[in-house]
Amino acid sequence: MTTKLSNAQIAWRAAQDLPDGAYVNLGIGFPEMIAKFKPKGREVIYHTENGVLDFGEAPPAGQEDWDLINAGKKAITLNDGASFFHHADSFAMVRGGHLDVAVLGAYEISENGDLANWSTGPGSVPAVGGAMDLVHGAKQVWVVTDHVTKKGAPKLLKQCRLPLTGVACVTTVYTSLAVVDIRNGRFVLREKLPGMSLDELQALTEAELSVEGTVKDLVVPEV
């Protein structure tokens, strides 16, 4: 029995929800992993905020062109139909509502969809990048994250404690234990690990998990 999903498994689960023909921005780091698990037969067009649309996989080592990178500064390749544009046009795509899905990581998510993912508070160097733009404009904003912090504290909260990235912006959270939609200011549980009771999941979640209809089993292959 799986006690929690690995990051790769969370990415796999999120990838199953990518709509065919969608324009998608995968945040740097963990969310980038989603591309690897895109279901076969679906065409997804990836956007990276540094000015490339419709890029493909990483090139083989040694064949990188360092003028052809994504927002995570990783080397990429182009699909047929790719295009280049400057940063203002790139964020017009983001802010103007042209992306179907943006996926980000999170420190904390609140039940009204607030996201905190850019600052752990004073003392460090603050860095926000494109996150504050990406949380606005995309039709769906997904978060992929462990369900709890490394210390075991809930990350799905009534209110975020850390500095916010955006207000009321997250639409779905894919965690190591569950898939949770945010609707009308509430966490609505869509799927949970089959080995876990609702009470057990609720104990690891600060805000109330609503149930509307059936909660499906969150079943993910080894990846």
Add this chain to the structure above:
Amino acid sequence: MTTKLSNAQIAWRAAQDLPDGAYVNLGIGFPEMIAKFKPKGREVIYHTENGVLDFGEAPPAGQEDWDLINAGKKAITLNDGASFFHHADSFAMVRGGHLDVAVLGAYEISENGDLANWSTGPGSVPAVGGAMDLVHGAKQVWVVTDHVTKKGAPKLLKQCRLPLTGVACVTTVYTSLAVVDIRNGRFVLREKLPGMSLDELQALTEAELSVEGTVKDLVVPEV
């Protein structure tokens, strides 16, 4: 003795002040004539607000490409080094202060540089085009105009009576009788027709014509 300059002569005079290497927008109609009189040896790059920089003369009749036109909808040709861009980029050039000179026609100009050139008041179809943008942003805004209306009334006024195109925007007025700079809210006479006294010119000008230093003769060849 010339009693007044023709439009072509006004255009000739304005053309003599085109700086070498300048980026210039010539308003549709009368101002467009200025290009014809550009002094030899000076390179001037013309901008047209519908998205072409560095265009050349009209093509021979019958060789027009109607996808290659200026803001006056006249067929143009391209110089080596021309470029195409969309309307927002084109007006970024205008509004962003990148043009050296914009030249427009006028119904009325006031001594503080207000311009009225788009509406003769109620009853007609209003049409403003790019004029309200062109009067802002260009480093110099020139007006070419007859010194008086067809009925003989002054066009250089204390205050405009017709609806304004822009406030305090005109820097120089090239008229059929004089060249007048606008400085610190005053008309400063730079040149006048040699056959005309200052009093005679003032009588055709509603606002006061200041004199700073010498007034030169406005001498223009037959063109």
Add this chain to the structure above:
Amino acid sequence: MNKISPSIEDALAGIEDGMAVMIGGFGGAGAPIELIHALVDMYKKTGSPGSLTVINNNAGNGAVGIAAMIYAGMVAKMVCSFPRSSDPKAFTDKYLAGEIGLELVPQGTLAERIRAGGAGIPAFYTPSSFGTDVAEGKPVAEFEGRSYVQERWLKADVALIKAELADRKGNLTYRKAARNFSPLMAMAAKTTIVQASRIVEPGEVDPEHIVTPGIFVNRVVEVANPQQEEALLREGAN
């Protein structure tokens, strides 16, 4: 992903009464004549789509393009900068008779408002029109000692534009000054419908040369050898 429509009629499906329609083109360059005339035919046949708000720099010329829409009676309002063109009779008559609305917008402001609509910028400040009748009722603010007028974004339900090359993913190039407002309108409309002179395979156009990335485009229909509005007018078409 295949955005290619099999026919102009398919491409135009879903345009409804009362919609706001952006139409590319400046003067006679870039007008999507075949899309416009198919829409006029549709209106003449079915009485719909009518009561449209049409956004373009001009308000029609002669009897073709937007002028044909106005003559057909399907336009309730024009949003434009220059409704006086060389032959503006279609608009002028209806306007003076009070039968068509007009929102007059300075050309640069029109372009910027459309871009803002596409870029998710609900409002911005511009020096254009400050102190003029056109700014009446709009908020004014001072920045660094100079006065500016607040303008709002402009969006539309549909954009009809003309491109030179297009692929099934919706990537576009334009031809010369026919580019004008079209890349902006493609961004600002819910549904962007393109007539392209030639459809190519994805990748045939260098990624450096694509002007409108496919993300801004919904439907593409090939119209080889499209009519050119200015040429039509000069031929005296009506």
Add this chain to the structure above:
Amino acid sequence: MNKISPSIEDALAGIEDGMAVMIGGFGGAGAPIELIHALVDMYKKTGSPGSLTVINNNAGNGAVGIAAMIYAGMVAKMVCSFPRSSDPKAFTDKYLAGEIGLELVPQGTLAERIRAGGAGIPAFYTPSSFGTDVAEGKPVAEFEGRSYVQERWLKADVALIKAELADRKGNLTYRKAARNFSPLMAMAAKTTIVQASRIVEPGEVDPEHIVTPGIFVNRVVEVANPQQEEALLREGAN
């Protein structure tokens, strides 16, 4: 009209203490390494230009490019979205010691503020950063039921950018994702200085393919086979 400078030193002339300098590049793509390093050499030799405000998406990486400027001590303040890169030691140490300023700007807002600076738009509203610490002190307004933050334009005295092709009139193309902020910065600086990998004759680049029209460019210097920041970093350069 000839905007070609005979040397990098000529191209960089007139950059003074305290100026705001926009520098193209995102991560390691598009950084004008040769211009930057010549400026660092100039500072090391003459003590000027110092106290610069540098505008870039990042705050330097390793010991090359902007990091070299920071190590040299010529940067008073960074305006950027992401000062944490893979090796941000140059900035981090100075920042934590209080020896360098930081204005943190969300990436899309940074791009839009620079474009606004170039386009004569003194302020605009964006949803980005609403309700966050980054919006503190900024005016907020509601449009169509949603809240937005007012942001101001961003301009600079100088822009240093890297292009692929350039001609004597200043027309530019870029290479792949090295385009990023450079076309915007070219618009927003009083003096735009370009290092181009190759200088061509006007007309050699198709007018449809020019990305930055020459009106936005003041000086061009050819740097054939330019260094690529990311490649330098991976080679362990310092």
